[in-house]
Amino acid sequence: MTELPIRPKDRFLVFGAPAIEEPEIAEVVASLRSGWLGTGPKVAQFERDFAAYTGAPHAAAVNSCTAALHLSILAAGLRPGDEVITTALTFCATVNAIIHAGATPVLADIDPVTMNIDPQRVAERITDRTRALLPVHLAGRACDMEALEGLAGKHQLKLIEDCAHAIETEYRGRRAGTFGDFGCFSFYVTKNIVTGEGGMVVTRREEDVARIKILALHGMSKDAWKRFGDDGYKHYQVVEAGFKYNMMDLQAAIGLHQLKRIEPYWRRRQEIWRHYNDAFAGWPIGLPAAPEPGTRHALHLYTILVDPQKAGLDRDAFLDAMTAQNIGVGVHYLSVPEHPYYQQTFGWRPEDFPNAMRIGRQTVSLPLSAKMSDEDADDVIRAVRRVLGCG
Numbered sequence: 001m002t003e004l005p006i007r008p009k010d011r012f013l014v015f016g017a018p019a020i021e022e023p024e025i026a027e028v029v030a031s032l033r034s035g036w037l038g039t040g041p042k043v044a045q046f047e048r049d050f051a052a053y054t055g056a057p058h059a060a061a062v063n064s065c066t067a068a069l070h071l072s073i074l075a076a077g078l079r080p081g082d083e084v085i086t087t088a089l090t091f092c093a094t095v096n097a098i099i100h101a102g103a104t105p106v107l108a109d110i111d112p113v114t115m116n117i118d119p120q121r122v123a124e125r126i127t128d129r130t131r132a133l134l135p136v137h138l139a140g141r142a143c144d145m146e147a148l149e150g151l152a153g154k155h156q157l158k159l160i161e162d163c164a165h166a167i168e169t170e171y172r173g174r175r176a177g178t179f180g181d182f183g184c185f186s187f188y189v190t191k192n193i194v195t196g197e198g199g200m201v202v203t204r205r206e207e208d209v210a211r212i213k214i215l216a217l218h219g220m221s222k223d224a225w226k227r228f229g230d231d232g233y234k235h236y237q238v239v240e241a242g243f244k245y246n247m248m249d250l251q252a253a254i255g256l257h258q259l260k261r262i263e264p265y266w267r268r269r270q271e272i273w274r275h276y277n278d279a280f281a282g283w284p285i286g287l288p289a290a291p292e293p294g295t296r297h298a299l300h301l302y303t304i305l306v307d308p309q310k311a312g313l314d315r316d317a318f319l320d321a322m323t324a325q326n327i328g329v330g331v332h333y334l335s336v337p338e339h340p341y342y343q344q345t346f347g348w349r350p351e352d353f354p355n356a357m358r359i360g361r362q363t364v365s366l367p368l369s370a371k372m373s374d375e376d377a378d379d380v381i382r383a384v385r386r387v388l389g390c391g
């Protein structure tokens, strides 16, 4: 007789399912009823609240972190031929944003323990065409910002942080996203707080936030979103060829309430994280390294490493087996040079970034969300135990 899966199919544990509560549902309904669905006062409020949370002087809401990255690179003044150094282990959006901005991506390998960009490898890649560094705080773990700030200062490089995983991340008392010129955040459905799709840029300089807001709304002059407000129609001027990257009030309606719960959500993920750590101790899988002293990990992704030599099965077999137990899993990420577009366009080969290649081929993200119950977390543990055949 075949064994029943750990969870029934109709209770498939969706990877990264967000906690959505009544206040955001009511706020979305209120937006729908108000007739003002697009960019408006709720977006402006969300920008103020988010800036206050991070401690950044300015914030501009956009419709994704990809848009946030694209606009930040443009606002940083990069030109075709300029090189931007980023990590070999990230989501394709990080690299694509550099390409869309007309700059040239250059990859650096990661540190095998932190899985973040290795400043030593960055230093080796700096040329006289390098104009910016684009570190990613992977899984919510802070990059080595002292070293990266040092390199940026020494070589006069712009520093743009990809904080898609890192809203709550801190490094020596400073918030992720506030080190460099721009910090870019995501509120995609699986992120620590969500707006469905959504993103935010934080920055220190008023001229940068003003430029980003203009670029995000077709290149129309300041405050063009107000043109349909009760102050009466206002003409706008198109001052450059911008993009359609603005956030809607419908999205901000969700984000406003999610942001209020960011700390209890973090504490809930911390409980699950600790529960996993305790349960998996001594099992034949790699566990996330402890956070570095003086940092706060955003606990966005709980990633394990499945090394076939130790686990007795390879990563992809592990993914299939977890899915068969009706537990959703993720991969963050195959290394960037594994993808054919980048191989063909830039000649990148996975072997040239050995740490990112190995981790990209072994990593599995287990469900970690504030929505999860204790029973959900126990089901994940039981499924991992069954798949590995341990305990």
Ligand SMILES: Cc1ncc(COP(=O)(O)O)c(C=O)c1O
Residues within 6 Å of the ligand: 063, 064, 065, 066, 067, 090, 091, 093, 094, 136, 162, 164, 165, 185, 186, 187, 188, 198, 199
């Ligand atoms: C590291 C990283 N950067 C950028 C992005 C892009 O975020 P968005 O989906 O909001 O465009 C993601 C999304 O998953 C990501 O994980």
